[in-house]
Amino acid sequence: QVQLVESGGGLVQAGGSLRLSCAASGRTFSGYAMGWFRQAPEKEREFVAAISRSGSTTYYTNPVKGRFTISRDNAKNTVNLQMNSLKPEDTALYYCAADLAPGPVIRTTPRTYDYWGQGTQVTVSS
Numbered sequence: 001q002v003q004l005v006e007s008g009g010g011l012v013q014a015g016g017s018l019r020l021s022c023a024a025s026g027r028t029f030s031g032y033a034m035g036w037f038r039q040a041p042e043k044e045r046e047f048v049a050a051i052s053r054s055g056s057t058t059y060y061t062n063p064v065k066g067r068f069t070i071s072r073d074n075a076k077n078t079v080n081l082q083m084n085s086l087k088p089e090d091t092a093l094y095y096c097a098a099d100l101a102p103g104p105v106i107r108t109t110p111r112t113y114d115y116w117g118q119g120t121q122v123t124v125s126s
Contacts, residue, residue: 002026002098002115009094009120012086016124020081022096022117029077030054033099036070036081037110038092038122047108048094049081059106063089086124093119 008020020036035050049060049070058070067086072079079096097113107113 002032002100004096004098004115004117006094006096006117006120009122011123011125014086014088014124014126016086017082017084018086018122020083020094020096020120020122022079022081024077024079024098027100029072030074031100032114033101033106034070034072034079035097035099035106035108035113036079036094037097037113038090038094039119040092043092045095045110047110050099050106050108051079052104052106057104057106059108061108083122086122088124088126090122091124092122094122095119 003025005023036048037045039045051058051070055072069082096117098115100114
């Protein structure tokens with residue numbers, strides 16, 4: 001079992017920044033990859049970013065490349081998402097998720113992730 005708790009969401013003006021954090025517990029944190037997803041009202045949950053178990057490999061969806069940065073601290077069991085130059089279209093409920101599958105491949109499909117947090121709301125005003 002893995003427990004995930006997100007924090008750091010809020011209301012920000014367009015062009016602003018937020019830093020999301022996800023605290024993990026229950027299993028050895030360095031043993032699984034981590035991802036961030038988001039879901040806007042009446043839309044499907046979509047991939048945002050992911051990071052490998054060691055942190056050496058990251059992957060982003062195109063709309064956030066150059067603006068968002070995912071990182072992890074395996075000593076503190078946390079994964080972060082630094083979001084800069086925020087846009088109104090970034091408004092969504094953001095989730096962190098754990099992928100326990102073995103191997104180095106970073107996956108982007110929500111159904112392949114094993115554990116999820118409860119989400120943190122990000123609202124970007126224009």
